[in-house]
Amino acid sequence: MKSFLSLPGAQTASVLVPSLVACFVAGSAASLQAQEAIRFNRDIRPILSDNCFSCHGPDKSHRKGGLRLDIREEALKPGKSGEIALVAGNPEASELVKRMLSTDSEEVMPPPESHKTLTPAQRTLLKEWIRQGAPYEAHWAYIAPVRVAPPQLREPRLVRNAVDSFVQARLEARDIQASPEADRNALLRRLSLDLTGLPPSISEQKAFAADQSPEAYSRQVERLLASPHFGERMASQWLDVARYADTVGFHGDQNQNVWAFRDWVIASFNRNQPFDQFTIEQLAGDLLPNPTPEQLTATCFNRLTMMTREGGAQAKEYLTKYTADRVRTVATTWLGSTFGCAECHDHKFDPISTRDFYSLGAFFADVKQWGVYTSYGYTPEPELAGFTNEYPFPPEITVESAALTKRMALLERRLGEECKNAAIPPASLEQWKATAATFLQTYPDGFERPVVENRALLAEKKDPQSVPAEAAGDGKVKKPERKKGPLELQIRPSAGWVASLGLTLQPDPANKANITRSGKDTTLKATFKLVRNGKAQPLKIHRAVADRSKPDYQNGFEVIGVQGGWKTNGVAQPHQAIYQLDKPLQILEGDLVQVSLQTGDAKQPDCDITQAALAVSPFVPALSGQFGLNTDLSDPASLRLAYLACTGADPAALTRIRVLERDWLECRNGSTPVLVTRATETPLTMRVLPRGNWMDESGELVQPETPHFLSKPAGAPERLTRLDLARWMVSEQNPLTARVVINRLWRQFFGAALSLQPDELGSQGEPPSHPELLDWLAVEFREKGWDTKHMVRLLVHSHTYRQSAQLRAELREADPANRLLASQNPRRLEAEIIRDNALAISGLLNPEIGGPPVKPYQPAGYYQALQFPNRDYLASADEQQYRRAVYSHWQRTFLHPMLASFDAPSREDCVALRSNANTPQQALTLLNDPTFVEAARFWAARILQNPDATSDAERLAAVSADALSRPFLPEEQTRLLTLLGKLRAEYRARPADAELLLKVGAMAAPQGLDRIELAAWTNLCRVVLNLHETITRY
């Protein structure tokens, strides 16, 4: 292979004209077709664009010699020097040819300081093109796609659909045979990984192997298209362009509530929402008539710019950044065009002007947003007054989540099981029930309210009103300074169980009927103590709920309950809260319960609240719904739960129950906030910013306009809206969208896009390898109602897709990059799928769809450079740990190291083309990341526990089928058996190591398995999870 690498010089040696046949070697799509007639877009434009347009192109500010080569009429005119660059039909008379052949360093083009040179082949092509009359074509991507009939083939044996006709026509022209179909094992694995991002299970493999009907393959395609995992697989690519992440990206990189949008994307692909609707809802769902919550969720797309709340940041500067981000995103996502450079200057190679940039940005001038998401003294934002780094990024709406509802049902089921299985002696349950019933007869609302025994009253000791004011020497009445301190109350409850404490805050006439002395809202901390025999001991609180409160936030999420601090909500009405004790308390005669209320900071304890009352209850707060106690003694399930919570019986079960309760509460009744686009009445004034400088207000004002070099929206009203933009994107006026989307889709199934750079279809991109095919597919997509599943079906049914992925050694020289597609391309799996695949192989994968972000194991301290607020990373517990990577918490400034290693983008900006590296960090991750070690161990245990495979050979067969969808080759089998022996010996020698290994990860290793054997197989499974084939789709 090395010999191929040192070939650069050969490129010049082998190119000959006029046959041009040998251009073939140059490897680009253009030269592959060089034996056909010269075509401007394919053969000439790339040369001119690369070498000439920088000084002789659309950017007028850098144009040299008055010459413009991107427009034919201009190039045929004399330049400043009087010479004519292009004389059609006469290369010798053309200044362009003279200059490119000149040996004078002052004359030669491109000039030496550009460090660009034309190859002899390129010079020959230019001459030949001029000789043929120097015909131009409009840039291919900017003219509407036209569907031509698929070509007829001499040998149509391997043609399954139109895709194959186009692909094989080019092969046939070169007498190259398409590759045969891949074997069934490989085909199913390929199809499964491509359509769902998951490998086929052994039973799926068996079913496919057994299905001998001609529809067998189609059936698999339909099964996989119908799988809910199809949406997950498709979503990853879209989330890259949408720059979807769970944090805001700038400075403190706080959380943003956006996961409902991710779930919407997954659901949209699953229900096969037509791509035009998909587009319209994301860009302008809020402008549709009576938008549904789903359509509003879709508009989160516009809100996924990075955002800041850094002190000292200037709102106007950041609003400019947010606009530029939207322009780049929309241009890359739908237009496949690089608009970024036009922020500061006209594009050098494409007709994109700065005016186009800012006019496109003007469509988003109505998006409700803030430059800086808090109110600082020097940049006040009245609507954000009081916002701290913990607050969300408005505007948000609350939407229902199917994932959360489903999770609640699961948790409820588990809660029921825990209650059912808890150790509860029936007699004591009955006794408790009877006592509770009696209590309720006396105290129907569940609270006993003993009289206040002691009140360390601010009024008595510290309240100015209770102390006579003194007249000073000058006769002015001087109020004594109020001493500050908490408000304390003590009550003496009756003997018996206490599970909760009730606290009521009351309006006080002394405070002008307000709750607080200041009349303002305050945050209250309540601490409780039990005083027994004169000794006070603190009472720990499990959770607390209030009937009136203002929301409090923790890194973007509303805090559940008020145990951490109770914010009053401004009304002069009583506020009530119930504090559930961490451990129920058996009150004895003479015990006192005490509360201390504090609103100031710790240094200067004070209480802005003057009137409060304390009560006790043997009951605990109801879990859901209305504020209040759960005093229902009729329902048997509820009764058991109440008994456990109210008596503390079976502490182990109670601990588990509380985790379930917490998780259940975090489902927030099945709803979640999500950032949305809300249109303001008064859009920002938009102007061209000279050189992108936001402080320069001398540029011309702009209105929303589509790029000037493409057709305008039909029947344009006065001021275009986002909805007009969205509809135009998917209209026939726009030649780009369908091509751009199909081009990206092609890459997903064939490894390389038809036009190699999905993010750049302009003149600096690559002409498509099969332009007629790309256009045929683009037209098909639009005419068949933007039906994504239809297009996927079309692609995967083609023979081109189904071919073997054995790259063809004999074509290495003729078609080194496999642009002709004489075989499939192998593709290393994407970052997310590498994780999902390992979890699926092992059996550890939790296939739930949707829901809040989850946190895979991550190296400790990874977020230590994050502040505002400081960050703790707690890996997800229970089965949430084993979710697919599309649900992983996406921290823009510190993406999970595993995802980052395998080239997942941080999503700070729109990305349409992921890189694909091969690094030692990837090896270290697969070898040592606990996720993969635990997966190996879980998998090994599953293999060892399978009653149908008891010999090493049978077990190896299962390993192979799980991971590779094929049997091990004899040589592999032999090697692995030998390895197994060595591993057993290692762990026999160091049994303590086996114990350590089996402790990796949160999931306990199953009991009853031989530890040495399990450790040995775990390492064997590690080997298989690390194989190149395991992380590659062939």
Add this chain to the structure above:
Amino acid sequence: MDYLVHSAGAQADINRRSFLYRSALGLGGIALGDLVGQRALGAAPAGTGGVISKPHLPVKVKRIIHLCMAGGPSHVESFDPKPELKRIHGEAFPESFTKGQQLAQLQGATLKARGSFVDFDRHGKSGQQISSLFPYTAKIADDICIVRSMVTEQINHDPAQAFMNSGTILKGRPSMGSWMLYGLGAETNSLPGFIVLTSQTKGGGAQPISSRQWAAGFLPSKYQGVLLQSRGDAVHYVGNPEGVCQSVQRLVVDEIGQLNGLAAKEHVDPELQTRIAQYELAFRMQTSVPDLADFSKETQATLDLYGVKQPGDGSFASNCLMARRLAERGVRFIQLYHRGWDHHGDIEKNMPISALETDQACAALVMDLKQRGMLDDTLVLWGGEFGRTPMGQGSGRDHHINAFSIWMAGGSVKGGITYGATDELGYRSVENVVSMHDLHATLLALSGIDHTRFTYKFQGLDARLTGVEKSTVLKALLS
């Protein structure tokens, strides 16, 4: 095969089409869409060369250590004495300076001059002026070149750091360390070639920092900076799993290699050979990283020189010592962030703390490199992402982009000189103004790279570290 596997014989200013051609030949044709420059190809020569096989310019430094004083140290309290500012302390700051200029937290405030709270003395034979907060740096006055006339374009930390590192605030752009590594490779084949360490002040003034600051952007991800962790594994996942001893790990890695080798007979997939090599390198890293973090062979004298109390404690001093160890091992670009210079308030209390935490170790690093004969081909760069206002902000100073100071030492950088100047109040750089792009051009030139010829095709354009505007190599600083 090396850590930085690269395309053999590729040119600096890679033309993407011809690059595709070259790499594609080596690949036997696969996923060409993935190919935008990042394929690991063929057998690399010894060491880890970059795409620039033949330097454009004489190579003056082989490695760069960037001591990033993150948060933005005050220039008028470090390297730029301003008696006039002191004289008008407390008075209104002349509006002629500030009119129409960008402000950060001082927006809308009444601007008052705030004189330096420290004194400056002349130091060394050269008589360089250094404030009393930096007594150790004063000792290396003759080794360092002070630049007083820096300017930048971004006034908030996050974008300003991005601009300092990548020359742009566009996302997805490579940091200077990544560019260096891409161009030149590294002289190690068992450690990453671009390593980052962070530390945090015990005083006030720390700001968060994003891993994007050392990202490879559109360059292949193998060129990204690797953050050495002070807790847990120094490099993520470099330690064996619990219960996997070195001999078991060796068995596992060997077997992966053997089976991948068998697969290479079955599949024509050029990635396979690279994969095999990367596992070997990963295994080597598993050995070399613990060795790197083993400070036991450092003498007490060395520890004292740097002021290291506990090696590996995550302090800036320990990081400086680590920087020297990395430099010895052939790492190309080493970047230390000390998060602690954002002195909006309490500057008189907190700036001395930050100085105390860094001054001795910075000077020690230069001295240590010098005594080991490494300063001749190592560049040490000290500075923040911007400076601080000569106007007061309560008890501190706000962000300032029109003027700030940095220093450099090593390679062909002239020691004992001060370059550039600000106006009498330290508000604006007025003489020999140096932009971040000029600094980048100079770093590249010292490394033997002509910044105008060092480009990478991205989204159809020739991107470069120094951007599209003209930048100047600071030849006056170089001997």
